[in-house]
Amino acid sequence: MNRRVFFQSALSAAPLLAAQPGKKYKTALIGSGWWGMNILREALASGDCSAVALADPDPSQMDKAALEIGKLSSDQPRRYKDYREMLRKERPDIAIVATPDHWHALPTIDSVKAGAHVYVEKPISHTIDEGKGMVKAARDADRVVQVGLHRRVSPHPISGMEFLKSGKVGKIGMVRTFAHAGGGPGTKSPDSDPPAGMDWDLWLGPAPARPFNKAIHPRGFRQFLDFANGTLGDWGVHWMDQVLWWTDETHPKSVHSTAGRFVRQDSTDAPDTQIVTYEFETFRCTWEQRHYAANNAEQHLIGAYFYGTEGTFHMGWRDGWTFYPTKKGDQIIHVEPKLNDPDGQ
Structure with a gap:
């Protein structure tokens, strides 16, 4: 669908x-x-x-x-x-x-x-x-x-969720969601006049007043906390929704977070590093993000790992989904990404 x-x-x-x-x-x-x-x-x-x-x-x-x-x-x-x-x-x-x-x-x-x-x-x-x-x-x-939350209607997340819910991963006790990106400190963009004809005050609306900055509009607002909630509020929402799609639990008992800006300096004000722990009744879930160092060691920059007694399942974006069985000799199962065009979602 x-x-x-x-x-x-x-x-x-x-x-x-x-x-x-x-x-x-x-x-x-x-x-x-x-x-x-x-x-x-x-x-x-x-x-x-x-x-x-x-x-x-x-x-x-x-x-x-x-x-x-x-x-x-x-x-x-x-x-x-x-x-x-x-x-x-x-x-x-x-x-x-x-x-x-x-x-x-x-x-x-x-x-x-x-x-x-x-x-x-x-x-x-x-x-x-x-x-x-x-x-x-x-x-x-x-x-x-x-x-x-359109990933619920993206083709390979649907087939991946069917695999997860089939029980083939076994008893799942931990889920790790994440989004990692490369890059360095970045540079701070100077304030400027808004584009001709734009009502910047109306764009700000309920947010605190501040000068126009091209780092914010039209595509960068997510990394400024007056307007959004950083990567957790952008990508994290998608992957936590995958977790809630899988589990019968409607919400965690508690949430703990630690975050900071250790690399990106003052180019934006949202965290460049964040770790969140969600305590559910029957499992634990974490969220990780960073805007540096990417994730070359695991070859997956984004997604969710579901750790079960029968193996590890990775739900990805442009890398499809993969099941890594625990038992030696069992075949790895991989499904290529199937996304909606023309936006690749």
Whole structure:
């Protein structure tokens, strides 16, 4: 199953969104950068959605999005800098929220209050309290909210999870999730004026005021804690979701974390090194990250190891999944990566 099929399945499975013959759902994209367009592209390809509006404080992002939408469909979405004006005027059926993380909560809450169902990119929110507020708003408004943990519909994670749940790995007592990258100290980017036409104050929104910096917008915000939660909030969310997909436990009993900036200096302010321990009832899980030294020793830069009595299972990204059996002589099982195009996810 790919994300396009997932969109179609979600529309047909939810009574509130059950597709009617010939009807296309008015769909608005809030946050029209590259990932927002990845999501909207799949919505349009499902055949059930029409793009009626874009909302983004950066008009250059909307220009690129509108150009691609014109190539994909006959839709001519109207453009708004402020999503709140868009919600008032357009009253969309569906809102896709693909903003930086610090802007996930308010557009989601405002969209469900305006009557829209929401697809919000992961992580659900910047803080736990924001997430609780989003859940309450969705329930109060009786709207459907889907969080974009798309690896649950990527082909090889699906087959890998089937293997894990089959019991062939044996009793699993430990899981190690990780994301490692190469690189050195980096260089600090100087502040500057925002791009022409961009409303930087609106982009900041609920975050503390600070000058524009090209290291933050459009793609670097995840490594600044005013706007996101570093690599743990980016990649960690994906791999912890794989753990929760596998286990019957809904949450850990406790979480312990230690982190710091030991190599990257002041090029960003998110940790370049972090280790987290999640205590579940029947197993322990760890998260590791670093932005230096990569992981050449293990040949896997990212993923999750599930350690069982019958062997070790590695769920990867662009390296598929692999089972390393404990018993000598047993064959290693490897499945090549199968991802969704064109974004390789």
